[in-house]
Amino acid sequence: MGEAIVVGITDAAASRRAVDWAAQRAAERRQPLELLAVVGGATGAVGEGPIVEAALAEARVRAEVEASRIAGGLDVRTRVERGNPVTRLVEASEGAALLVIGSDYRGPGTKASRGAHGLRIAAGAHSPVVVVPDFDVAGRSGVVVGVDGSPAGEKAVAFAAAEADRLREPLVAVSVWTPLEVPRNMGVYPAEYLENLAHLTEESQAISLAGLRSQYPDLEIVPTVERGYPSQIINELAAKARLAVVGSHGRGALARFLLGSISQEVLAHLGTVTAVVR
Template sequence: MAGQIIVGLTGAPVSRRVVDWAIARAAERKQAIQLISVVGGAIGTVGEAEVLGAAQTATQQLLESEADRIRQAGVAVTTRVDSGNPVTKLIEASADAGLLVIGSDYRGAGTGPARGVHGIRIAAGSKSPVVVVPDRDLGEGDGVVVGIDGSTVSEHAIEFAAAEADRLREPLIAVSVWTPLHTPRNAMEVYPDLYLANMQSMAEEVLAMSLAGLASRYPDLKIIRRAERGHPSQVIGDIAQDARLVVVGTHGRGAVARFLLGSTSQEVLSYLPTVTAVVR
């Protein structure tokens, strides 16, 4: 993937995990990193300039500290302190990036959904793929999970996931989820076997068609196909609990798209099962 890795940093504890993830990827793919931190909240009130200046100085010191770690790993790095709306600034920066990496305060099951909507809005509006790193120890993990629905966006997610799985020398776990037609209570307590069998068959066909040709491009890649019944975000999230990475696609069309994701990608981001990539 061409372009540098943009890393959006704050003073939150998760920032160190974000930088660690970016270092590992940049070192393997010979990419440069740019650290960006945005000082927000300025409204132009009297006396604000001094406060803003102090905040920018402290932020630059934070970036330089992380930049030193990156240089020690042999990765080229630049830093940039900006002011304004963090969502807008990071979306603008993503236009020239190969990848945007941000953190989340989410610490796992039982802690509730990730606070705030900034990460979801950034992922929805970004011009590049976005990786979101949760604030917890994930261990080694096993495999790269990708959600597949047969769409063009799904094709982009597959390509991203396959490249990452190949880089990490992990299996690619391709998941297609089918959901029975919803009916009012008691309308159909038992679905016909033929209907269920056909739904399962269609999901398996989606996997076969979507993954065709992948083995020739990644001959050493192990591919695991899973066609599952259930709600897409829940099934993908459950499978991804023990994975190194999960990749989901989002359409992101139209003017409203910068604030909206598809339901599956938004739900996965709200309860991050592991490091999560959102690909358009």
């Protein structure tokens, strides 16, 4: 039995999608599943006690209902805590196989009220974080991964390859090159410069993917190198994929709750279920 998959649950619709995604993965990998509800917002004001107790009781009921709904054959545990949701979920990720959270993002053209909590959780977590948007991804195919040659990117590739092989889906490895902004007096880019950028990106990607074919002989790998802006292209490809994977470049104490700009932009406009790996 592997490490537990932890799911942050709330009363939002996206929470149920997150629970369903995590339950399916837990069943496929024979992992325990922990449903964690966090009651936050308490300030210690006089008369607040009964309100907090009622909120905790409601959260316990919600967790038990969700556990009963998905329980068939799964090792499901529930936990209800009081405190800052970001802090509690980040703490819960330590030792977890995955932390799964829902997002109320419903696709292009819609507005979400999720704020910065999901970004801070994804940046601060000790385990990979999977963010499940509030729309159906059934019928999609492929695992898209952003490949940039960084240490975080290498971990993202490893995670994505393992998931694609497990799901028997093609791995779409995406590397994006972006030329420097042309000074006004230059007019156009030299053709040699653009060709070299594309070639260097292809070489870097090949290094990042080296060894995958021997490790996963049955895995279909689709190398993809494009010119443009990374988050935009990743999300365009993710819009047709079952899963997307990106690396988090936050490092050290000061960067603990900061994502790299590309990962943050990918999460802001989710194309599909998206994993953030650090």
